[in-house]
Amino acid sequence: MSSLTTSPAGAPRATPRPSGGGLPGAVAAEWTKLWSLRSTWYFLLVAAAVMAVTAGCIGTVSHDPAASVARPATLATVYGVEFVVAALAMLSVTGEYATGSITNTLQCVPNRARMLVAKSITLGGVAFGAGIVLAAIGVAAGGAAMDAGVFEMSYVAGQVLAIAVHLALLSVLTVGLAAIVRSSAGAITALFLLLLIVPMILQSIPADFFTDLAQFLPQAAGAQFMADEAELYGPVAGLLILVAWAAAFLTAATVVLRRRDA
Template sequence: MTVTAESTTVVLDPRRNVPGARQGFGHTLRAEWIKFWTVRSTPWSFAALFALGAGLTVLVCATSAEWLASSEADESPGSFVTWGMMFAQITAIVLGTLAVTSEYGTGMIRATLAATPRRGAVLAAKAAVLAGTLFVAGVVTAVVGFLGGNWFLDREGIGLALTDDGVLRSMLGSGLYLAGLGLFAAAVGILVRHTAAALSVVLALVFVVGNMAFLLPGTWGEWTAKLLPGNAGSEVTTPVSFNPELLAPWTGFAVFSAEVLALLVVGWLAFQRRDA
């Protein structure tokens, strides 16, 4: 009796997950999405963003509506309907920083780059997840804050409609600005690779340097203040600015976007050349 061994050919489908096969950008994006939401600070940060952005807007409108309707008011109601977004900036900065530095702190970045050696794809996926979630959160927070705060303004006869000049732009702009600010913080995080250092740099630049720059003398001081990231970008988040001397909303946002892009390019170059 003769036994004949039969060979079996296994055909691997390149469209499926094959060990050692090169993964596409979709896999990288999904991996970054999972990592982003499995960090315990992420849900809490978004909760804080909503509480600060929407909650403070409603609170300020509730306490200021009567004054805004009086003859003593020297501010427009349009300056208050997204008031809380100036504090929601803090959580966007925190999220952007932690999206990068948390991996360096735990050493997870080495596993990430081992799984996906294409560093450009990793950085692009991180940026897409961060910017996308912050944009949606920013728009939702701004709309909820507007609806809640405007209810108190309506009771005093000074409410705004979504179709009023600058209102819809400020809703969209809130999402765009928070997304850009998160990317700005992430780029700083890539450069310094340390959470506390990155947070200190970005928070100081936006909240301290941005305000202190108005004390600089002359035309150069005026333009320095106008062009700083926080001052240039934040104008798009409010229907009526508290400071009419700043750049026009979309002009300022264009300047801010260019600054974010430039810093991301520098961060990308550093990310490509440095060891994890």
């Protein structure tokens, strides 16, 4: 069959091909779905409020008035908002399973790996942008609480970027975890265990092996990455470990989704 059709004037013209599709189309669909939900805006507003309050409280008690240059303690505040941002990523997956819309999603994007990558790109990108804004809010709130007019700008810029990257990778990890667990309650419980409970249990065991093992879990790796000074294995290694955790969960989710499907 010829791909040319004839116009009323008799001149041949090419049959238009459908646009979109592939990974860019899948990302565009995930982007549209995410921002069409009111819950997305609620989560981001809650995260902003938590960051402002936490940064203000920490800034009040941690500032050294004798210091000539102030350092807002924004890294300490990220732990107050990371679960809010992670919950947003989680619901992008578990919400579809709860409503049954995951079937439509997989019909539109049959390639399971592509669907998960599209969700990860979308949620990771949103978390990165939100992290920049949230960290800036933390700097402003912490600075106001400290009544400090001079910041060490290179330090502040590094903190802001580190927070944004940390939240982005945590969101990707959460997308993979949620695709494996598939329920909101189960996913948030598993994330809470992975980030907080398991490290505490390992560190409480009187054996060096378990204490060292806890330092390579996602929360500890993120803390090493965001630290302004090399402590255990340094920021670069912390970033690589965090990337490895996110990639591992995303790979496992792809395998599970292919075997168990929707």
